[in-house]
Amino acid sequence: MKKYVFKRILTAVITLLIITFLLFTLVRIMPGNPFPSERMTDEAIAAKREEMGLNDNIFVQFWNYMKNVMKGDFGKGTSLYNGAPIKTVLGKSLANSFKIGGIAILLGTFVGLVLGVVAALNRDKFMDVFCSVVSILGVCVPAYVFLIFLQYNFAYKTTLLPYFFDSRRFFESTIIPSVSMSLFTMSTIARFTRNEMVEIMDSDYVLLAESKGMYGSKLITRHVLRNALIPVVTVLAPLVVDLLTGALVVEKIYGIQGIGKLMVDAISGEGIDYNYVLALGILYSALYIGIMLIVDLVYGLLDPRIRISSKGGDK
Amino acid sequence: MTNYTEKDFVLLGERDIQTDTNFASQPYWRGVFKRFFAKKRSVVGLIIVLVIIVLAFFGPLLSQNGYRDITSVKDPETGKEIVARGLDPQIPWLDKLLGKEADDGLFADKTFLFGTDDLGRDLWTRTWYGARVSLLIAFVTIFIDVIIGMTYGLVSGYFGGAVDSVMQRFVEIANSVPRLVIVSVLAIFMPKGIGLVIVALLITEWIGMSKIARAEMLKIKEMEYVLAGRTLGASNFSIIFKDVLPNTVGPIITQVMFSIPTAIFTEAFLSFVGVGIMLPECSVGSLIEDGFNNITTLPYQIVPPIIVLALLMLGFNFIGDGLREALAPKLDDM
Numbered sequence: 001m002k003k004y005v006f007k008r009i010l011t012a013v014i015t016l017l018i019i020t021f022l023l024f025t026l027v028r029i030m031p032g033n034p035f036p037s038e039r040m041t042d043e044a045i046a047a048k049r050e051e052m053g054l055n056d057n058i059f060v061q062f063w064n065y066m067k068n069v070m071k072g073d074f075g076k077g078t079s080l081y082n083g084a085p086i087k088t089v090l091g092k093s094l095a096n097s098f099k100i101g102g103i104a105i106l107l108g109t110f111v112g113l114v115l116g117v118v119a120a121l122n123r124d125k126f127m128d129v130f131c132s133v134v135s136i137l138g139v140c141v142p143a144y145v146f147l148i149f150l151q152y153n154f155a156y157k158t159t160l161l162p163y164f165f166d167s168r169r170f171f172e173s174t175i176i177p178s179v180s181m182s183l184f185t186m187s188t189i190a191r192f193t194r195n196e197m198v199e200i201m202d203s204d205y206v207l208l209a210e211s212k213g214m215y216g217s218k219l220i221t222r223h224v225l226r227n228a229l230i231p232v233v234t235v236l237a238p239l240v241v242d243l244l245t246g247a248l249v250v251e252k253i254y255g256i257q258g259i260g261k262l263m264v265d266a267i268s269g270e271g272i273d274y275n276y277v278l279a280l281g282i283l284y285s286a287l288y289i290g291i292m293l294i295v296d297l298v299y300g301l302l303d304p305r306i307r308i309s310s311k312g313g314d315k
Numbered sequence: 316m317t318n319y320t321e322k323d324f325v326l327l328g329e330r331d332i333q334t335d336t337n338f339a340s341q342p343y344w345r346g347v348f349k350r351f352f353a354k355k356r357s358v359v360g361l362i363i364v365l366v367i368i369v370l371a372f373f374g375p376l377l378s379q380n381g382y383r384d385i386t387s388v389k390d391p392e393t394g395k396e397i398v399a400r401g402l403d404p405q406i407p408w409l410d411k412l413l414g415k416e417a418d419d420g421l422f423a424d425k426t427f428l429f430g431t432d433d434l435g436r437d438l439w440t441r442t443w444y445g446a447r448v449s450l451l452i453a454f455v456t457i458f459i460d461v462i463i464g465m466t467y468g469l470v471s472g473y474f475g476g477a478v479d480s481v482m483q484r485f486v487e488i489a490n491s492v493p494r495l496v497i498v499s500v501l502a503i504f505m506p507k508g509i510g511l512v513i514v515a516l517l518i519t520e521w522i523g524m525s526k527i528a529r530a531e532m533l534k535i536k537e538m539e540y541v542l543a544g545r546t547l548g549a550s551n552f553s554i555i556f557k558d559v560l561p562n563t564v565g566p567i568i569t570q571v572m573f574s575i576p577t578a579i580f581t582e583a584f585l586s587f588v589g590v591g592i593m594l595p596e597c598s599v600g601s602l603i604e605d606g607f608n609n610i611t612t613l614p615y616q617i618v619p620p621i622i623v624l625a626l627l628m629l630g631f632n633f634i635g636d637g638l639r640e641a642l643a644p645k646l647d648d649m
Contacts, residue, residue: 015491026500140628142580144587145621148607156611245495249587253607263495267502268589277503281496288493 005297012293016286023281024062027274074279086279089262094283096167097251097258101243103178108185109236115186116193117225123198131190138187144249146180151254164255177254181246185239192235196228230302237295241288259283347565350641357637363630367623371450374443378428380436429619433609442619445597446627452509452598453578456516457571463517464524465567469555471525472532483529486522494519498585507590512582520574527570531563565642572635576628583624599624 068074074086119131155163155176162173200206201224209223248260255261259280266276351357429438471482498515505511535541536559544554579599585591586600587607594601599620606617 011487015488018488019492023496023500027503136629136632139632140625141621142583142624144584145603145624148610148617152610152614241493244493245584248495249584252588263499264588267499268507274503277499281499284493284496285491289491292491 001300004300008293008296008300012289016289019285019289020066020282021062023278023285024065025058027278027281028058028061069282074275074282086275090259090279090283093257093259093262096256097247097260100174100178100251100256100258101181101240101247103174104181105185105236105240105243107178108182108239109189111182112186112189113193113229113232115190117197119190119194120197120201121220128194131194135187135191138183141183142249143181143184143246144253146183147177147250147253150176150180165257173254177250177256181243181250184242184246188235188239189232193228193232196231197224200224200227230299233295233299233302237291240291244284244287347638347641351637354637354640356633357641360630360633360637363626364634367446367627367630368450371443371447375440375447378437378440380440430613430615432605432616433613438616438619441597441602442623445599445602445620446623448509448592448596448598449579449582449600449624450627452512452516452582453575456513456578457520457574459517460521460574461524461567461571464521465528465560465563467521468525468528468530469532469559469563472529473536473551473555473559486525489518490522494581498590502590508593509591509596512585512591515585516578516581520578523574524567524570527566528563531566532559535559535562565638569635569638569642572631572638576631579624579627579631599627 072087074090115127115131115134119128122128151163155161161176162169165173165177167173206219206223209219214222244260247258248264250256251258251260252264262276263280263284266273266280427437427439429442432438432441467482467486471479471486494515497518498511501511501515501518505514532555541554541558544558549558582591582598583600583603586598587604589604592598592601597605602620603617603624606613606620609616
């Protein structure tokens with residue numbers, strides 16, 4: 001087990017390093033000039049390039065950049081926020097995104113699990129149909145469409161909730177974005193849990209437990225639920241990642257100062273902010289790889305079969 | 316030994332002959348089709364998708380307005396051009412048929428099935444034109460991705476060993492880059508617009524295809540017919556592309572059915588964020604964005620593109636589910 005964990009962490013770190021290097025190189029080799037050539041003389045530009053270390057070997061530049069990144073310093077923005085240090089902006093944005101994303105994932109997982117379990121216990125009855133309707137809706141309609149719908153009905157038609165995110169009214173203003181973002185998670189988890197539960201309830205070992213005289217909630221919690229929940233962990237990882245992407249538009253629409261909005265601002269404006277693109281690219285990749293890693297490790301802990309088969313190379 | 320002739324046999328009739336229809340051997344694809352069409356869901360999905368495709372290609376023709384035409388009428392009293400801004404849906408001939416009182420506005424004789432947008436463009440035409448753009452982007456990119464992904468996966472799986480592990484490390488790294496990051500880096504190098512969307516989809520979507528193709532190859536290459544081919548001296552190329560490839564078509568088609576909605580979704584998302592389709596061109600995503608921008612003044616404007624998007628998702632997902640079940644039937648489905 002130790003060897004497995006170690007190997008898995010090592011590959012994650014190496015992958016992240018390679019990706020960071022590729023991103024860095026791509027952003028550095030891009031055509032164009034970071035200095036306003038009409039206001040600076042050629043000598044001044046050359047001097048500035050020298051000062052910023054842009055004439056160095058790409059590996060040296062990367063090394064220097066990574067040294068700063070390790071300290072949490074991503075440099076300064078080139079066009080956003082008048083070149084304020086990225087670190088402070090990023091810190092605030094991350095906190096906002098994590099809060100809302102965290103609520104969304106908790107809400108989605110919890111409601112999804114309950115819905116899935118209830119649907120499986122009431123197969124082909126009302127709750128089951130309701131569960132499939134929710135899961136179909138969640139798959140067909142993007143999170144931002146839900147957001148627009150909620151915003152229009154609950155913040156514009158009736159002013160129950162704030163129309164834009166307001167950090168002074170944190171609780172009220174997280175309801176709309178987190179509910180709309182949780183819907184996809186909810187629907188996927190509900191459908192997955194239901195199918196797993198149904199499959200296990202039809203399995204031979206549940207039949208055996210029943211024939212031994214076990215029934216009701218004891219049977220469900222001991223034999224069905226426990227086995228049904230393990231695979232749910234695997235779907236959580238891609239869901240969290242989808243949430244990262246979905247948050248982009250949600251944050252833009254609802255005016256949340258998060259990393260998603262930062263990304264939109266960095267790429268969709270007139271000038272593209274290269275340093276933000278690079279910093280956010282590294283951050284997103286790190287989050288993505290980190291989530292994958294955690295899920296793999298947790299799954300390995302929960303299900304010993306994974307550990308054994310992973311020795312053979314391919315899962 | 317007696318020689319039997321025909322006369323020695325008596326036909327007892329067909330009353331005792333029972334044909335096993337359930338397990339009778341039938342061509343593989345016929346079975347797949349039969350199981351696919353037996354499911355209500357997959358048929359519904361197929362119908363939805365076909366109707367939308369037909370409308371996307373012929374819908375704009377039903378209207379006299381082009382997707383970028385601004386409808387305007389000369390006001391007979393003042394002589395000024397009045398633009399049909401923000402009209403509600405109206406169908407004059409239907410109103411007449413139902414005996415409704417004729418609207419005496421300037422645009423009373425014009426048909427706008429979905430109304431018009433804030434600039435006076437016909438939303439019916441724009442919606443279907445946008446659906447056409449979204450569908451075309453999805454089909455083209457997924458088609459290319461299938462070719463790239465299948466080739467990559469089949470080659471990787473067939474050769475195995477060092478080739479496989481190098482190719483798989485590459486896939487692992489490519490798969491660890493979030494799509495968002497790819498898009499943002501592309502935005503540095505490319506102008507925003509349709510090209511950016513296509514390239515972003517090309518870079519990301521082939522990975523799923525290659526994984527499936529590789530898994531199929533690993534399964535199939537152990538079969539006797541591949542060994543037979545090799546013994547008879549078939550080249551690697553012909554084994555991979557002539558003998559194995561046709562047998563991987565099923566799972567790949569299923570994957571395509573799930574990739575197309577992803578592509579449409581991604582396109583909608585990128586256009587919404589503002590790096591996708593640019594005005595006056597439109598797609599489902601950019602139409603939703605337009606609708607969102609005018610939601611307080613023209614709330615119905617956002618409805619048609621959202622419904623089209625949702626139905627496309629639903630349809631392709633239903634078809635995908637149906638195909639997956641049809642290709643790998645469980646015993647109790649038969």
